[in-house]
Amino acid sequence: MSNINDICTVLKKYKSFALFTHVNADGDAIGSVLALGSSLILKGKKVLFNVPEPVPLKFDFLKGYGLINKNLDTLNQMEVGILLDAAGTNRIEVLEKNLELFNITINIDHHISNGHFATYNLVDGNAPSTTVLILRILEKCGFPIDEDIANDLFTGLLTDTGSFHYVNTNKFAFNSASKMLDYGAKPDFVSDMIFERETVGHLKMLGIALSRLIIENGIVYSFITLKDFEETGAVGEDTERIIDVLRRTGETKIALLFKETRKSEVRVSLRGKKGINVSEIAEHFGGGGHRAAAGCTIKSTVEKSIKRLIEYIKENYENGK
Numbered sequence: 001m002s003n004i005n006d007i008c009t010v011l012k013k014y015k016s017f018a019l020f021t022h023v024n025a026d027g028d029a030i031g032s033v034l035a036l037g038s039s040l041i042l043k044g045k046k047v048l049f050n051v052p053e054p055v056p057l058k059f060d061f062l063k064g065y066g067l068i069n070k071n072l073d074t075l076n077q078m079e080v081g082i083l084l085d086a087a088g089t090n091r092i093e094v095l096e097k098n099l100e101l102f103n104i105t106i107n108i109d110h111h112i113s114n115g116h117f118a119t120y121n122l123v124d125g126n127a128p129s130t131t132v133l134i135l136r137i138l139e140k141c142g143f144p145i146d147e148d149i150a151n152d153l154f155t156g157l158l159t160d161t162g163s164f165h166y167v168n169t170n171k172f173a174f175n176s177a178s179k180m181l182d183y184g185a186k187p188d189f190v191s192d193m194i195f196e197r198e199t200v201g202h203l204k205m206l207g208i209a210l211s212r213l214i215i216e217n218g219i220v221y222s223f224i225t226l227k228d229f230e231e232t233g234a235v236g237e238d239t240e241r242i243i244d245v246l247r248r249t250g251e252t253k254i255a256l257l258f259k260e261t262r263k264s265e266v267r268v269s270l271r272g273k274k275g276i277n278v279s280e281i282a283e284h285f286g287g288g289g290h291r292a293a294a295g296c297t298i299k300s301t302v303e304k305s306i307k308r309l310i311e312y313i314k315e316n317y318e319n320g321k
Contacts, residue, residue: 002120007106008141010080010120016046018078018102022086023052024236024267024295027059027159027194032084032108032130034064035152039143048078056237061193062155063148080104083118085130085156087111087288108133113279113288128173131156135176147184154185159194162244167292201234202242208232209242209257218253218274219313220246223302225260236261247271254278254313258302266298266305276317284312 011017019037021029030051037047049068059065081102086109107118110127127133131153138145145153157177161169164177181187209222224239239259247255255271268285272278272292279294285308287296298305 004140006120014079016078017080018048018075019082020050021084025051028129028156029085030059031152031156032134034062035134035149038064038149039138042144062152076101082106084108087114128168129156129160132176145183150180150183150185151190154180154190199238201238204232205234205238206242218251220252221256223258243269243271258305260302266302268296270294
């Protein structure tokens, strides 16, 4: 495990950086990339922001959003590659193919399943979000944090803690939130931009998912198909946070949403309650995440994917775990 001083030395020494995050980028991924990259730019560094497409539009209110995926043809000219909020390079296709481009890599993450695969690794499973680690780094390095960067940081913390009510909402979450507000973060603005701009596509998909809801001994699940996308005109981003509605029933222990992303490929979102560790389930099927929120991708049909996961959960988590 590297310490923050080592990372500060690299950030101060080198002049150009390529920042990466995982596919299906969430608020913590986008917030981490923009916060660190924007601060480096204010220090006179050259920065490329690489986020796998499609980049979620819900975060377009963050300053720097327009710089994402610009000038990527100069990727091989960057000195340092920085991986943010990603447990492994397998979720960052362009980096997995080009890792050898960089003499130095930095891995900053809070997933307990992180593989410590970079030259320098700052991984803290107790951190409620990766943006909390970015905050620590910027403060330790003496790098600038303005209002826009504070909003980037708060976006990651707000979304990864489920608006401060997931199990990862610990003292570090509130201490960090307080610091972010001191730097100028606007919680009401960030919350409105993220949670109060739902699309018609999202509402239609939510209705479909709720109409198919199944509850069996604390296991709550539903599914969305390619046909649903075609008929509603919705896009992948419109299905975000549906899983958080499914988990709200009082009897829920494990909630799952199966989303058909292409033929014979299903993305599964999992949420755990009452002490259930859903990251273990996701890891069993090649995915990962956190104790209360995780995901995996199954190369199969929706019907078979549901059968496999539900059977596995019933066999291993019927009495809680």
